[in-house]
Amino acid sequence: MRIIQTKITLLIVITAFVSAILVTGIIVQTRVAHRIVSETQAVSESNALRLTFEVNARLHDKLLKNLAGTDGLSPRVLLANNDPEQFRQLFETYPISFIVVTDSSLIPIATFPEASAGILRALPTDPDAFRKFRSDGVITRYHEWINDTLTRIAVIDIPWYPGITGNQANGILFAGFPVSADELSYQIQGNARLMREPLNLPLDKTITEGKVITQLPLFGWRNIPVASLWLEKPSEILKSLNDYRKYFIWFLIICSSVFILFITLYLKRYYMWPLRMFTLAIKFNDPGYLKMVRYRDKDLASLHQMVMNVFSHERLLNDMIRRRNSENLNAFHAAILSQISDAVYATDHKGIITYWNRAAETIYSVNEQDAIGKIADELIRSRWDDPSDEARQQQLFNTDGFMKGSISQELPNGTWIRVDAGITRLLDCNGKLLGQLYVTRKTEARPAI
Numbered sequence: 001m002r003i004i005q006t007k008i009t010l011l012i013v014i015t016a017f018v019s020a021i022l023v024t025g026i027i028v029q030t031r032v033a034h035r036i037v038s039e040t041q042a043v044s045e046s047n048a049l050r051l052t053f054e055v056n057a058r059l060h061d062k063l064l065k066n067l068a069g070t071d072g073l074s075p076r077v078l079l080a081n082n083d084p085e086q087f088r089q090l091f092e093t094y095p096i097s098f099i100v101v102t103d104s105s106l107i108p109i110a111t112f113p114e115a116s117a118g119i120l121r122a123l124p125t126d127p128d129a130f131r132k133f134r135s136d137g138v139i140t141r142y143h144e145w146i147n148d149t150l151t152r153i154a155v156i157d158i159p160w161y162p163g164i165t166g167n168q169a170n171g172i173l174f175a176g177f178p179v180s181a182d183e184l185s186y187q188i189q190g191n192a193r194l195m196r197e198p199l200n201l202p203l204d205k206t207i208t209e210g211k212v213i214t215q216l217p218l219f220g221w222r223n224i225p226v227a228s229l230w231l232e233k234p235s236e237i238l239k240s241l242n243d244y245r246k247y248f249i250w251f252l253i254i255c256s257s258v259f260i261l262f263i264t265l266y267l268k269r270y271y272m273w274p275l276r277m278f279t280l281a282i283k284f285n286d287p288g289y290l291k292m293v294r295y296r297d298k299d300l301a302s303l304h305q306m307v308m309n310v311f312s313h314e315r316l317l318n319d320m321i322r323r324r325n326s327e328n329l330n331a332f333h334a335a336i337l338s339q340i341s342d343a344v345y346a347t348d349h350k351g352i353i354t355y356w357n358r359a360a361e362t363i364y365s366v367n368e369q370d371a372i373g374k375i376a377d378e379l380i381r382s383r384w385d386d387p388s389d390e391a392r393q394q395q396l397f398n399t400d401g402f403m404k405g406s407i408s409q410e411l412p413n414g415t416w417i418r419v420d421a422g423i424t425r426l427l428d429c430n431g432k433l434l435g436q437l438y439v440t441r442k443t444e445a446r447p448a449i
Helices: 002-068 075-080 084-093 117-122 127-133 181-188 236-283 287-294 298-308 310-339 358-364 387-400
Strands: 098-102 108-112 140-146 149-158 171-178 191-195 211-219 225-234 343-348 353-356 381-384 402-410 416-427 433-445
Touching: 002 149, 002 171, 002 181, 002 211, 002 225, 002 236, 117 140, 140 211, 140 225, 181 191, 181 225, 343 358, 358 433, 381 387, 387 402
Parallel strands: none
Antiparallel strands: 098 108, 098 171, 140 149, 149 171, 191 225, 211 225, 343 353, 343 433, 381 402, 402 416, 416 433
């Protein structure tokens, strides 16, 4: 009894261990899938945040092109009449922090408002290096800190004389646009921060609980990062994924716990409890139980057998199902053979008939009950119409296990018939002879001899 109890306890432990492994595997796979989806979503939303920042820059570029077409900003006009008051309305209308016009050597010609140390430090000082830095497009952008304000500086060439383009002595227009973290926060419906120290944010750090974080480096005119833009935006998709993952993990844990609890209670109720009763009966010398053991009570023996075979019930059930499937398949094959018009019968290795289909009953006028168990050559005598063909087919049968041809057969009532016959040797998986299979078709009647 103690052995059975140990086996049942071991079964419960193994079930709990396997369930824990399955739950852990599912959780790990779910976590991997969740991470892949989250990273994909993070990249998508990060690109959207970067696009918002780029759209703002493009709007400023459009404004800069309009300014470049203003005759009052041409270097020749500014050298003749540098009146800062004429651009006061421009600063009040557009988000411009400063405008600087220089010659091709980056020497300032005019500054609006008046030049300050912060503005002058934001301008490039090396014409050759700045010429290499400038892009092939019309407008070049870079970022610099002016005092404590990060400024996007857009650069465009302007004609030296109003309305005259293509002159080698062009001027350069610098326009500063302050980068506002509050404005970006409003546009992205999230949180934007500007930091002086550039950061390199790994992809796995761009995802927090329901949020997407994007770090965008901002470069100066020497192509060196001067600041970092930190964008943080809530994501409903990531929040939903996190909630779904939590609920799914809890669902798996609850289902596994319920399953283990059910197995434990079931085994205790139907196996552990009877075993405990047997143990108590033996321990306290229960007269009724001892009497049942002494006289080999059949009910008690059946109960003992049931308990001892707890772990073989599944094997017994599998054997029953396998045998039932085999029987059903054999019945199906027999039903097919019974429907064909050719006579089909089989013999064992001794020539005794083991199968006789319905067409054989019709052709040979012998019922299945009368044919089964008879020797085939005694029940139906056969001879080949062509002796040479018989020898050739017999040689083929010895080598390939199959022969066919026209033969005459004598029925039990003395009547002769002519049939086309095919005979096949039946072997098992080891090549051992099982018997022969005959398939005959009646061709024409032959007069009785």
